[in-house]
Amino acid sequence: LTGAQDGSVRMFEWGHAQQITCFRSGGNSRVTRMRFNYQGNKFGIVDADGYISLYQTNWKCCPLTGTSPKPYLTWQCHNKTANDFVFISSSSLIATAGLSSDNRNICLWDTLVSPTNSLVHAFICHDSGATVLAYAPKHQLLVSGGRKGFTCIIDLRQKQQQQLLQSHDSPVKAIAVDPTEEYFVTGSAE
Numbered sequence: 001l002t003g004a005q006d007g008s009v010r011m012f013e014w015g016h017a018q019q020i021t022c023f024r025s026g027g028n029s030r031v032t033r034m035r036f037n038y039q040g041n042k043f044g045i046v047d048a049d050g051y052i053s054l055y056q057t058n059w060k061c062c063p064l065t066g067t068s069p070k071p072y073l074t075w076q077c078h079n080k081t082a083n084d085f086v087f088i089s090s091s092s093l094i095a096t097a098g099l100s101s102d103n104r105n106i107c108l109w110d111t112l113v114s115p116t117n118s119l120v121h122a123f124i125c126h127d128s129g130a131t132v133l134a135y136a137p138k139h140q141l142l143v144s145g146g147r148k149g150f151t152c153i154i155d156l157r158q159k160q161q162q163q164l165l166q167s168h169d170s171p172v173k174a175i176a177v178d179p180t181e182e183y184f185v186t187g188s189a190e
Contacts, residue, residue: 001043003031009045011057023055023069033084037091046082050098051075054111075115077107086135086142088156093120095142095156099129106130106144106154121159125152134175134184143184145172151186 002010007028010019024031029049036043036057044054053071077085078098085096094109104122111118126146134143141162142154149168154161168188177184 001034001036003034003045005030007031007047009034021069023071024053025068032082035085035087037087039091042087042091044085044087044094046077046085046096046098048081049076050078050080050082050100052077052082052085052094052096052109073111073115075118077109078105081129083129083131084133086133088135088142089137095133095135097126097130097133097144103127105146106133106142106152108156108159123152123154123161125154125161125164126150131171132173132175134177136177136181136184138181141181143175143177145175145186147171149188151175 006026008026009024011021013020029047032046032048034045041057044052046052054073055071077096078100080099082096082098085094088095092111096107099105103124105126106123108120109118110120128147130144130146132145140156142156144152149170151165151167151172152161153163167186170189172186173189174187175184
């Protein structure tokens with residue numbers, strides 16, 4: 001699965017010289033992150049306009065009409081930009097990271113209810129925007145990085161921020177959690 005500056009999202013398969021489908025054509029907002037859910041039957045994309053779109057990977061394309069697969073859910077999760085997201089547990093719960101004018105830059109969403117009522121909780125922990133997310137399922141922790149180099153640890157059970165750490169002097173661009181969830185590593189723009 002590839003996402004581009006022109007907003008296009010294309011799927012390729014090993015052994016095929018060309019794409020097998022185009023989920024989103026060019027001329028859209030820049031794709032900032034794409035992720036598959038744990039089961040691999042869904043994926044999502046977030047873009048520079050603050051939108052998230054969720055797709056099924058088991059789409060059925062009609063070769064006669066050339067029908068492209070459409071997202072089963074699209075909504076604006078941040079009013080300035082969306083930088084990252086993670087599927088939480090069953091993939092009906094999603095956490096997003098981005099920049100919103102009200103500083104709700106980490107948000108938890110329930111995709112099973114209408115988009116107008118889907119915001120479960122919003123966290124204000126990166127005043128200039130959240131850039132990246134990682135999820136630790138065993139401990140139900142969300143680890144986020146921000147533009148000013150801070151890393152935030154959120155307990156999803158209690159819906160509370162646990163810690164805020166100054167990890168870098170530049171934006172946090174990557175977070176990885178080890179399989180035992182004993183450690184996490186952050187990488188920055190510098």
